[in-house]
Amino acid sequence: xxxxxxxxxxxxxxxxxxxxxxxxxxxxxxxxxxxxxxxxxxxxxxxxxxxxxxxxxxxxxxxxxxxxxxxxxxxxxxxxxxxxxxxxxxxxxxxxxxxxxxxxxxxxxxxxxxxxxxxxxxxxxxxxxxxxxxxxxxxxxxxxxxxxxxxxxxxxxxxxxxxxxxxxxxxxxxxxxxxxxxxxxxxxxxxxxxxxxxxxxxxxxx
Amino acid sequence: xxxxxxxxxxxxxxxxxxxxxxxxxxxxxxxxxxxxxxxxxxxxxxxxxxxxxxxxxxxxxxxxxxxxxxxxxxxxxxxxxxxxxxxxxxxxxxxxxxxxxxxxxxxxxxxxxxxxxxxxxxxxxxxxxxxxxxxxxxxxxxxxxxxxxxxxxxxxxxxxxxxxxxxxxxxxxxxxxxxxxxxxxxxxxxxxxxxxxxxxxxxxxx
Numbered sequence: 484x485x486x487x488x489x490x491x492x493x494x495x496x497x498x499x500x501x502x503x504x505x506x507x508x509x510x511x512x513x514x515x516x517x518x519x520x521x522x523x524x525x526x527x528x529x530x531x532x533x534x535x536x537x538x539x540x541x542x543x544x545x546x547x548x549x550x551x552x553x554x555x556x557x558x559x560x561x562x563x564x565x566x567x568x569x570x571x572x573x574x575x576x577x578x579x580x581x582x583x584x585x586x587x588x589x590x591x592x593x594x595x596x597x598x599x600x601x602x603x604x605x606x607x608x609x610x611x612x613x614x615x616x617x618x619x620x621x622x623x624x625x626x627x628x629x630x631x632x633x634x635x636x637x638x639x640x641x642x643x644x645x646x647x648x649x650x651x652x653x654x655x656x657x658x659x660x661x662x663x664x665x666x667x668x669x670x671x672x673x674x675x676x677x678x679x680x681x682x683x684x685x686x687x688x689x
Numbered sequence: 690x691x692x693x694x695x696x697x698x699x700x701x702x703x704x705x706x707x708x709x710x711x712x713x714x715x716x717x718x719x720x721x722x723x724x725x726x727x728x729x730x731x732x733x734x735x736x737x738x739x740x741x742x743x744x745x746x747x748x749x750x751x752x753x754x755x756x757x758x759x760x761x762x763x764x765x766x767x768x769x770x771x772x773x774x775x776x777x778x779x780x781x782x783x784x785x786x787x788x789x790x791x792x793x794x795x796x797x798x799x800x801x802x803x804x805x806x807x808x809x810x811x812x813x814x815x816x817x818x819x820x821x822x823x824x825x826x827x828x829x830x831x832x833x834x835x836x837x838x839x840x841x842x843x844x845x846x847x848x849x850x851x852x853x854x855x856x857x858x859x860x861x862x863x864x865x866x867x868x869x870x871x872x873x874x875x876x877x878x879x880x881x882x883x884x885x886x887x888x889x890x891x892x893x894x895x
Contacts, residue, residue: 537862570855591816606825607813610793619812628834629855637851642843649776649835656743 487521490583491684494522498686504551507578510661512686513668518678519585520593520671523617527551528578528624528657530650532562534569545569553651556644563636571630575650577622577657578664581608583615589675590616596667597621601660620664624657626650693727696789697890700728704892710757713784716867718892719874724884725791726799726877729823733757734784734830734863736856738768740775751775759857762850769842777836781856783828783863784870787814789821795881796822802873803827807866826870830863832856 494511497503503511504527515521531549548554548562563571580597584590590607597605597620604621611617628646631637638646700717703709709717710733721727737755754760754768769777786803790796796813803811803826810827817823834852837843844852 607816610813627832629852637848638844645843646835
């Protein structure tokens with residue numbers, strides 16, 4: 484696990500290049516302003532269409548549509564013009580945060596607040612020799628729907644409209660928990676205090 | 690986290706009542722024969738049809754079909770006769786094992802072997818005050834497909850046949866990793882040694 488200085492350099496670069504999901508910029512700044520914790524990778528929750536050789540084969544997957552907001556039937560239809568080969572999947576993924584904690588005590592507080600904010604797949608992802616612990620805040624708002632294979636769709640317009648509707652609801656159910664998570668991290672900040680070096684990371688201006 | 694004596698009483702009762710998935714009985718006996726580790730809940734991977742008020746609302750979900758082996762189109766059709774209300778979901782879930790480890794060193798070995806056997810969602814689920822750690826061995830072989838709502842299906846026979854085929858493949862991809870996991874726990878047993886109390890749990894005869 485990288486240390487905070489290194490992680491904050493990467494976050495700063497990502498903010499400058501606008502690679503951070505808009506709806507969690509404030510939350511990431513809040514988390515990183517707390518003493519003893521910092522974020523690595525994170526996602527505000529997403530929805531879209533993917534082509535993949537098989538389910539779970541992450542590295543070979545190709546997104547045809549990927550948005551961090553609700554999508555429309557027309558956007559799905561447009562993206563499906565680009566299908567080539569492999570399994571065509573409609574996907575929704577919960578918001579996810581990787582939070583590195585300096586020690587066990589802090590990690591257990593972050594885990595507690597993740598669960599309490601409704602992210603029921605929150606877990607300890609890695610325990611390092613240095614005593615640092617990586618907490619993954621993750622939810623159950625995930626769906627993965629095979630729509631067809633090798634360029635051929637096996638569902639009709641009515642079903643896709645239904646699925647877009649269900650998918651958008653699932654996406655928003657995950658995103659609504661972000662507000663609770665923000666309140667939780669405010670409480671954590673009052674428990675753990677400010678990171679005295681936060682201003683040095685120069686994150687605020689982007 | 691319960692201690693091993695208590696957990697083994699529960700496992701013994703589950704074995705007697707045949708509530709343990711057949712294809713992992715041997716593996717559970719192997720894991721529990723190792724010094725310093727024991728299992729709590731586990732599942733060998735399953736596939737089926739569920740009705741739920743909304744996605745992720747676990748406690749209110751109702752299974753219409755749930756099998757730990759591949760299923761047929763006819764079984765799905767039969768189960769769909771019992772739909773009533775809520776979202777109708779086709780589900781596949783990876784094998785999952787909850788392994789309580791006596792200390793950090795053991796937990797890290799179990800985590801390593803879980804990942805190495807292909808269970809890529811393996812994580813530390815809980816860290817207790819006693820120093821015990823709950824490792825969750827879990828895979829990425831999960832799908833969750835809305836088929837319709839409030840008794841009304843929005844997919845046709847052709848799609849359901851396709852989905853049963855994809856689902857069975859995903860199920861078996863998860864189950865094939867059980868053999869690698871068994872080999873991994875054999876290695877762990879040679880590292881950590883036998884639990885000298887194993888015969889007292891009286892698990893072998895069922």
